[in-house]
Amino acid sequence: MPRTEVTVHVNRGNADALEPAAGTLETDGSVALRLQGHVSPAHVHCRLDGDLERIASIEQSNYYVEPDAVTTVPVVVDADTIDQPIDGRLEVVTGYGSESVTIDVTVVPGPPAVDIDDSLSEPTRREPDSTALEDAIDQFTAVSGLEPASLAVVALGVVAIVIATTTAATIASPIATAGLGIVVVGVVVAFLLLVW
Structure with a gap:
């Protein structure tokens, strides 16, 4: 899968407002949380909850979002360590806790790794068929x-x-x-x- 993105609109319409573009998300890799600023600047706090905390991480939890700018929060997910889907939540909070939104996240196992043998790069030689x-x-x-x-x-x-x-x-x-x-x-x- 290509890198997954989810957008949360910050202060669109009024101060301390949060509006997620989607309420659920399914991925087999890392996620880019896009905080789209609107009317006024805001301090936003991001955190992981549920089983998602075991296999995902956010580099820092607090972000400053400028008006009419996008702040990208990388959520690093290690889906290679799981063999069944993991459910959790990505929570975005602003206004000193007065406003929050939750995005339900399901992480599915990634495709299995393929070992490439060095012998595949060498041409094979066939014996000529008898005529x-x-x-x-x-x-x-x-x-x-x-x-x-x-x-x-x-x-x-x-x-x-x-x-x-x-x-x-x-x-x-x-x-x-x-x-x-x-x-x-x-x-x-x-x-x-x-x-x-």
């Missing part, structure tokens, strides 16, 4: 019994045969056909050497 190609290679390796390096040699042999076949078909000469045969024999020999 479909890696999965296919692993399955083929398990079925065929060949190592991944051997599979690479076989793949290069297949590429060489495809290129030789395309070249022989394009040129259509006996020398290109003989070259295709040599490439096929070389790939078959290399495959046999890998298997045994």
Whole structure:
């Protein structure tokens, strides 16, 4: 919650008059009591009453309020020490006790503290996910019994045969056909050497 404020009008209309802007207040932290001066200056006394005294404090109790000026009274509330709502009263008195107003205050527990671990500032590193190609290679390796390096040699042999076949078909000469045969024999020999 943002800082809570409550206003009490002092000497509005006649001397020694107090008018609170609100009769009740709920907060989970400190409160700013705003004493709004009007026609004439006044001495104002502030005090806490009830269970509110256990968890709240006012730095000083007496304040001088100038006409047409605001005097702020900080009411420090320690809501971190409670686990259930606390009720009390904030009393404002003027005219040597002849005039007083009471504001009912309920302090609710603040939000729980969040511990931030230093490890949250460090980026996390994820292992890269295996790709479909890696999965296919692993399955083929398990079925065929060949190592991944051997599979690479076989793949290069297949590429060489495809290129030789395309070249022989394009040129259509006996020398290109003989070259295709040599490439096929070389790939078959290399495959046999890998298997045994």
